[in-house]
Amino acid sequence: MNAPAPALLDNVRLPRWLLPGGWPRHDGVPALARIAIDAGRVQSVQPAASEPPPSAWDLAGTLALPGFVDVHTHLDKAFTLPRMKQVEPGLLGAIDAMLADRVHWTPADVRERASRGLQWAWECGTVHLRTHVDWWEPDAVPMAWPVMAELAQEWAGRVRLEQVSLIKLPLFEDAAQAMRLARQVKATGPHALLGGFVHSTNWSENALRNLLLSAQACDLDIDLHVDEELNASAVGLQTTARILREIGYEGRVVCGHICALAAQPEAQAFATLDAVARAPITVVSLPATNLLLQDAVTGRTPRLRGITLVKEARDRGIPLLFASDNVQDPFCRLGSFDPVEALGTAALVAQLDEPFDTWSQALCRSDWLQRAPASAAPSLVGRSADLVLFTQADRHGWPSRTATRVVLRDGRVTHGDATPFFPK
Secondary structure, three states: OOOOOOOEEEEEEEEHHOOOOOOOOOEEEEEOOEEEEOOEEEEEEEEEEOOOOOOEEEOOOOOEEOOEEEEOOOOOOOOHOOOOOOOOOHHHHHHHHHHHHHHOOOOHHHHHHHHHHHHHHHHOOEEEEEEEEOOOOOOOOOHHHHHHHHHHHEEOOOOOOEEEEEEEEEHHHHHHHHHHHHHHHHOOOOOOEEEEEEEEEHHHHHHHHHHHHHHHHHHEEEEEEEEEOOOOOOOOOHHHHHHHHOOOOOOEEEEEEEEHHOOHHHHHHHHHHHHHHHEEEEEEEEEEHHHHHOOEEEOOOOOOOOOOOOHHHHHOOOOEOOOOOOEEOOOOOOOOOOOHHHHHHHHHOOOOOOOOOOHHHHHHOOOHHHOOOOOOOOOOHHHHHHHEEEEEOOOOOOOOEEEEEEEEOEEEEEEOOOOOOOOO
C-alpha cells in the first residue's frame, strides 16, 4: 500500500465514549474531530475547525474507531467445517464433531488455517486477538499449542496474539496436576493464559478452586469458558467470583459466554452480577455462536436467544467485550474474524441502543484485559495511530455498511482505498 501517511485527519466522527469531557456538541451530536499524527502515534485530538488545513485528509464525517481487540476466538478449529459430513445440533454435538476431526490434524494443517484467520483479522482492523486452544490430555501439550506460540512471534508488530489453554475442568481435580498444567502454560511466555471449560456436565468446585489457585501461584491471568448453557442451575460464574474473593486473586479473569444468566431468575442472576462487579472479572459475550448452539434442536425453531445479560452487566460497570468466537467450524458455520459482525448480531438480538456511540467500545477496550485499573476516560492520545475508517457507514445505521473500510496501522494505510481523503 503506497498511500502517504497523513499528519492530520480532519472532520472525523469519533464515538462518544472516546471523547473527553466537555467536548462540544452541535444539535446534541458530538462535534467532529481533528486527529494529529506524528511518527505513527496520535499526538492530539481536538474539535475540528471550520476549514481543514491544506495538508489534512478531510474525512467529511467518516466514522472512525481504534483498532479492534477480538478477545475470544478458536484459531485451531477455524475453517474445519467444510470437511465434516454431519454435525448434530447444539454444543455437545459440535464438540463430538470436533473430536472426530481432530484425529486428522497436523501442525501444517493447524498453521494454515490459523494463519488464514490471522490474515482476515489483520485485514479487518484487529490489533489484538486471543485464541483458545483445546487441551484434552493432562500430560501432553496439544499439537496446536506450539504452533500458536510460533504464530504469536511471526505476527508480532501486526496482531498481538495471545493463547489460552482450554482445559476441561476435571483435569484440575488433582491439585498437583493443576499446578503442573499451570506451569506448562507459564513456560510458554507472557502471551499465554490459563483457561478451562466450566460447565454443569463437568462441574466440580474443587477443580475450579485448584485452577484458580494454580494460576495465582504461577502469576497467570485466566480466561474461562463459563456456563455456556441455558441451565438455570449452573453456578460456574457465581462460584468463580466467590473463590476469587476468598483467595485474594490479583490478576485479571475473563469469563466468556455465561449464557446461564439469561435462564436464571432475575434475583439470582443479578446477585451473581453484583458479585462479578466486585471481582477482577471481564465478561465476554459471543452472540453468533451462542445463538446457533443454545436451544438448538433439529427441526424446531429455537425459542431462547442464548445471549447473556449484557445490558445488566454494563449497568453494573462490569467490563464487557463482544468477540468473534468460532469461525466456519462445527460450533459456528458463519464468521469472518471481523468483530464488527459480532456487534452487529448483538445489536439486534440484545436490542442495543446507540451501537456506535456507546457499544463500539466493546470491540476496542484492550485495557479491560489488563490487571491495572481501566481508564475511566479512554483516549487516543499517545497511542499508536491504529484506526479503522468506515467509509460507507453512518452513526445511525452502524454497524451496517461497514464491509468497506480503510485500515491504518501506525498512521499508514494497510487496507482499503483512502484516495478520496487525499488533499486536493
